[in-house]
Amino acid sequence: MASLKDLRNRINSVKATRKITKAMQMVAAAKLRRAQEAAIAARPYAERMDAVLGNLARGVASPEGASKLLVGTGSEDTHLLVMMTAERGLCGGFNSNIAKLVRLDAKRLIKAGKSVKILAVGRKGADNLKRDLGKFITDRVSLAGLKSVGFEQANQVADKVMTGFSDGEFDVCTIYFSKFESVISQKPTALQLIPASLPEVKGAEAEAESIVYDYEPEENEILDYLLRRNISTQIFRGLLENAASEQGARMSAMDSATRNASDMIDNLTLIYNRQRQAQITKELIEIISGAEAL
C-alpha cells in the first residue's frame, strides 16, 4: 500500500503532466487554424492546375508522343513510395497510420515481385519503418525546424522525384499523406503521381470547358511543363494536408490525454482522502483505547 506521501507525489506529478498536455493541446489548436487556412488558401492553385491539365490531357490524341510523366515508362517494375510524415510524435496515430499504409503497400508490391524504394519525408515515418523496411529507404528529406511548409519544400521533394525519374530509377511514383477531413478524422491516403492520375471531369463540366484554346508554345510543350509543375503542386498539397492533419491529430490526442490525467487525479485524490481518513481514525482509536486501559 502506498503511503500518503507517495500518493501526494503522484498526484503532483500527474498534475504537472496535465499542465503540459493542456498546453500542447492549445498550441496545436492555434497551429491547426493556421495550417487549415494555408491548406484552404492553396486550393485554388491546385484546382486550376487540375482543370487545365485535364483539358490538355484529353486533347492529346496519340499516347505515343505524349510525355512519360503522363503515360508512364511502359513498365512498372520499380515503385517509389514517397512517405510524408511529421517530424514530431505525440500526435496519436497520425504517423503510424501513414507508415502502416506504406508498409502494407510496400509488402504487397514486394510480394508481387516488384522492387520498392521509399523516400521518407519527415523523421517519424522513417523511424517507424526502420526495423522491417529500413533497407528500402533510399532517401530522406527533413522538415525539422520549419515553422510552416512552403512551396520551397515541395520543390525540394519534387526535384528529387524528377531527377530520379529522368535517371530511370523508378517507373511508378506514389505519394502517401494524411488527408485532413476534420479535427477528429484524418485519412491516410495514397495518390499516384507518375504516371499522372488525372481528375475525372464530369459530363456537364467537360462540355462547358470545351473551349478551343490557342497554345503558346506548342501543346505538347505546355503539357510537359504542366506535368512537371503538377508534381510539385501535388506534393505541396500533400504537405499542407499533412500539416493540418498532424495538428488536428495532436490536438485530439492531447485533449484525451488531458482528460485521462484529470480522471487519474480524481481517482488518486479519492484514495488519498480515504487513506488520510483511515489513518486519523486509527490514531484516534489508539488514543482512546490507550486512555481506556488506564
Place this chain on the structure above:
Amino acid sequence: MAGTFKFELVSPERILMSVDAQQVIVPGAEGQFTVLQGHAPVISTLLPGVIHVTTEEFKKTIFVRSGFAEVTADQLTILAERAFIVDEVDPRHLDDELEAAQQALDSADTDDARLHVTRAIEQLKALIGEAA
C-alpha cells in the same frame, strides 16, 4: 474604354490578386501580349518578367518568375510559381529576389534554365533601377 474582365493571379500559397481589369500585359513565352476583354482563348507559359495590370482604380506592376496564363473571353488566370506585386513590397525584397536568382543561375544545369534565370536577373535589375 473597353469593358472589364476578371483577372486572377494565383500562387501556390494563395490568391495574390483578384480584380476586374481593363488591360493586362503578359510576358508570354513567345512574346509579350496584351489581354483585353474578349481576347481569344489562349494558354501560354510565361517568361520571367513583369505583368502590367490596369483597372479603373489603379495600375500595378507584378513580377513573375515562371508560370502560365489561361485566357478566355472574360477571364485571365495566371498561375505563377513565384510572384509579387512590385508596388507593395519592400524595395529590399527585390534585392533578395535578385540574389536568389543569381544563386539559381549558378546551379542551373541546362541552357534553358540558364536562359530563364538570366532573363529573370535582367528584369529584376531593370526594376531595381526604376525604383532607385
